[in-house]
Amino acid sequence: MTVHGPTPYEVVIGPGAQAELGLVLAGTAKAVVVHAPPLAAAAGAAVETLQSAGVAAEAVVVPDGEAAKTAEVAAGLWEEFGRLGLTRSDAVVAIGGGAVTDLAGFAAATWARGVRIVQVPTSLLGMVDAAVGGKTGINTAAGKNLVGAFHPPAAVLADSDALAGLPQAEFRSGLAEVVKCGFIADPVILDLLDGDPSGRRDTAELIERAVQVKADAVGDDLYDLGRREFLNYGHTLAHAIERVEDFGWRHGEAVAVGLVFAAELAGQANLLTRAEVDRHRTLIEAMGLPTRYAGDWATLQSVMRVDKKARGGSLRFVVLDGLGNPTILTDPAQAWLDAAWAAVSTHPTTPPSAGAA
Ligand SMILES: NC(=O)c1ccc[n+]([C@@H]2O[C@H](COP(=O)([O-])OP(=O)(O)OC[C@H]3O[C@@H](n4cnc5c(N)ncnc54)[C@H](O)[C@@H]3O)[C@@H](O)[C@H]2O)c1
Numbered sequence: 267m268t269v270h271g272p273t274p275y276e277v278v279i280g281p282g283a284q285a286e287l288g289l290v291l292a293g294t295a296k297a298v299v300v301h302a303p304p305l306a307a308a309a310g311a312a313v314e315t316l317q318s319a320g321v322a323a324e325a326v327v328v329p330d331g332e333a334a335k336t337a338e339v340a341a342g343l344w345e346e347f348g349r350l351g352l353t354r355s356d357a358v359v360a361i362g363g364g365a366v367t368d369l370a371g372f373a374a375a376t377w378a379r380g381v382r383i384v385q386v387p388t389s390l391l392g393m394v395d396a397a398v399g400g401k402t403g404i405n406t407a408a409g410k411n412l413v414g415a416f417h418p419p420a421a422v423l424a425d426s427d428a429l430a431g432l433p434q435a436e437f438r439s440g441l442a443e444v445v446k447c448g449f450i451a452d453p454v455i456l457d458l459l460d461g462d463p464s465g466r467r468d469t470a471e472l473i474e475r476a477v478q479v480k481a482d483a484v485g486d487d488l489y490d491l492g493r494r495e496f497l498n499y500g501h502t503l504a505h506a507i508e509r510v511e512d513f514g515w516r517h518g519e520a521v522a523v524g525l526v527f528a529a530e531l532a533g534q535a536n537l538l539t540r541a542e543v544d545r546h547r548t549l550i551e552a553m554g555l556p557t558r559y560a561g562d563w564a565t566l567q568s569v570m571r572v573d574k575k576a577r578g579g580s581l582r583f584v585v586l587d588g589l590g591n592p593t594i595l596t597d598p599a600q601a602w603l604d605a606a607w608a609a610v611s612t613h614p615t616t617p618p619s620a621g622a623a
């Protein structure tokens with residue numbers, strides 16, 4: 267699939283896609299393969315593939331999960347790039363989940379003011395969302411992804427063989443971004459997940475469809491000035507939950523709660539019917555994702571004000587004006603926000619433990 271925009275690129279999806287690395291980087295002198303410890307074997311295979319293609323490749327290890335998305339880890343990568351003499355004609359390869367593709371993408375965007383990045387996502391979430399579209403970044407004490415750059419990849423190799431080793435809780439977390447795409451743009455995704463909420467029966471079609479939704483949005487609006495913002499459905503509350511939980515919640519699990527919150531907000535604004543709001547909760551629950559969160563509402567609201575969609579003093583939320591029809595709701599009435607919060611917070615559940623299967 268081609269992602270259009272200022273620098274078009276291919277997303278190769280399917281078994282064995284990682285083997286395309288040699289072709290994608292043919293003629294490149296040097297490549298740094300960035301990965302976290304759990305993906306050491308895949309990174310080793312990538313280094314071998316690249317070396318066989320005549321590319322001097324070396325692996326660099328970063329911390330696992332969200333712990334990779336810090337200024338300190340990014341600075342460590344810049345040190346490694348310097349040590350290895352990476353130049354603008356060379357490349358970075360990221361192998362891992364969205365945390366590693368975000369981090370390595372950011373390091374590549376900033377090193378020498380931009381070297382090529384090839385994204386090799388190994389989590390479902392990475393394949394359907396994080397590795398595609400060129401948003402790269404790290405977190406700060408103030409919030410999620412607050413430092414970053416738009417840096418489209420040279421290619422994305424989504425090797426579905428990698429999913430065999432992915433823990434179930436991580437697979438489910440990725441499904442949150444898939445169902446998000448269903449709600450904002452592709453009703454067939456909702457039908458497929460209604461038919462099998464585990465996402466296992468239709469994984470290949472779900473990945474294709476979700477990547478298509480993302481590719482259409484970012485191909486049209488790389489810099490997040492218009493329709494790309496709709497990919498942020500559910501993320502205003504989700505990012506605040508992640509920050510408040512010190513990034514201990516999985517991104518997709520926070521997004522799941524955020525989707526139900528955004529649906530309730532649209533219900534308050536009479537943009538969604540009760541049945542449409544309930545469809546969010548019912549489907550997301552059936553998928554085994556959280557729909558409720560026990561937290562401090564005042565704190566969450568102040569963190570939401572640092573969201574990148576906020577403008578000045580205005581809070582802006584992506585909501586649906588009917589299923590498949592996203593729009594922006596600016597400064598909703600406090601009573602609507604409070605009612606939407608009450609609907610996701612009334613029966614608190616224990617936060618999912620990081621790393622649980
Ligand atoms: N840039 C974007 O457009 C974008 C979009 C969505 C999400 N994100 C970001 O992506 C991150 C979440 O990504 P994620 O859900 O992939 O989490 P993650 O990167 O933290 O990976 C989750 C866990 O799964 C492991 N893992 C990944 N692939 C594996 C495999 N094949 N086998 C075994 N273990 C594997 C990782 O090592 C990690 O322990 C968040 O930081 C989020 O903000 C970015």
Ligand SMILES: O=C(O)C(=O)C[C@@H](O)[C@H](O)[C@H](O)COP(=O)(O)O
Pocket residue numbers: 395399401410411443490494495497498499501574
């Ligand atoms: O690609 C986008 O644009 C998205 O909004 C996709 C989101 O799923 C993703 O989590 C993204 O990283 C959020 O972007 P941010 O600009 O709110 O940090």
Ligand SMILES: [Zn+2]
Pocket residue numbers: 395443501517521
């Ligand atoms: Zn997301």
